[in-house]
Amino acid sequence: MDVKVQLFGFGNVGKAVARVLVEKKKFFREKYGLDFKVVSISDTSGTLWLPEGVDLREALLVKETFGKLSSWTNDYEVYNFTLEEAVKEIDADIVIDVTNDKNAHGWHLTALREGKAVVTSNKPPLAFHYAELIGEAERRNVPYLFEATVMAGTPIIGLLRENLLGDTVERIEAVLNATTTFILSRMEMGLHFEEALRQAQSLGIAERDPSGDILGIDAGYKATILHCVAFGPKTFDEARVKGIAEITLGEVQRARKKGKTIRLVATIERGSITVEPKEVPLDSPLAVESHENAAVIWTDLLGELVIKGAGAGLKETASGVVSDIVKAALTITGG
Structure with missing residues (x-):
């Protein structure tokens, strides 16, 4: 089952998440029947968007080499969307927020209203707007998951x-x-x-x-x-x-x-x-x-x-984020 994903934030944690999605592709398919297709990646330089799926290995290489996605000029167009616009314009099932954007609750709400699941490691949206975000997710019946906001990948949120x-x-x-x-x-x-x-x-x-x-x-x-x-x-x-x-x-x-x-x-x-x-x-x-x-x-x-x-730790935080991505995907696909 193909699951379309948008990745917001391509710093250390974003790259760690992308690496897990690349390295464990076979594992996700065999264990859960899931194929994750990253249709867009946004960093501070812009949004890379490819409906058929971005090549994550290449994206990682560009980011490591040049430090920003906008340097990738050959096969890809880099768009100057605001994060809000990227959520609205791009067709996806799951929005992943691994940014430090303190005002991200606004585009989290937009994503939920668009019927998209949200997975985040970003703390301020929840620390200031928990009731609103969870309320919106429940009304729309879409997952809003945030394991990695507390204790990285150690699953205290899931436990509670x-x-x-x-x-x-x-x-x-x-x-x-x-x-x-x-x-x-x-x-x-x-x-x-x-x-x-x-x-x-x-x-x-x-x-x-x-x-x-x-x-x-x-x-x-x-x-x-x-x-x-x-x-x-x-x-x-x-x-x-x-x-x-x-x-x-x-x-x-x-x-x-x-x-x-x-x-x-x-x-x-x-x-x-x-x-x-x-x-x-x-x-x-x-x-x-x-x-x-x-x-x-x-x-x-x-x-x-x-x-x-x-x-x-990067792998440890990626563990929490990716666990939530799988959870969201299984909920959406009825897996």
């Missing part, structure tokens, strides 16, 4: 949305940002905050502008999304968020002496979202290292459930 359906979730505590974990781990080795941050930047773990991570905004977005799924709609504006920028080397060392470690912990209960640095015991599931994320979910029936895994 599709399993535990008889359970009442009471509380979630989670470490959801790998950059802050790296910085705090380096501080435990004796580095001051600024030195640890510089090291994270030089390794590509922290952005040039690291404020989203160190001020707790990224973790706040993720915690808001978890609240929406577990308890019902809330927006990021209602979350109480404090980052790690004020944590001193002395505080980190004092915690270690007590057999504890400081991590940026999100606590989510019905009606309440808090993100703040906390001391956690060294034997706690939340005492994660490197790019791991962890969440502890308490429910009335199951008690304490721990989910732990990669919370960052």
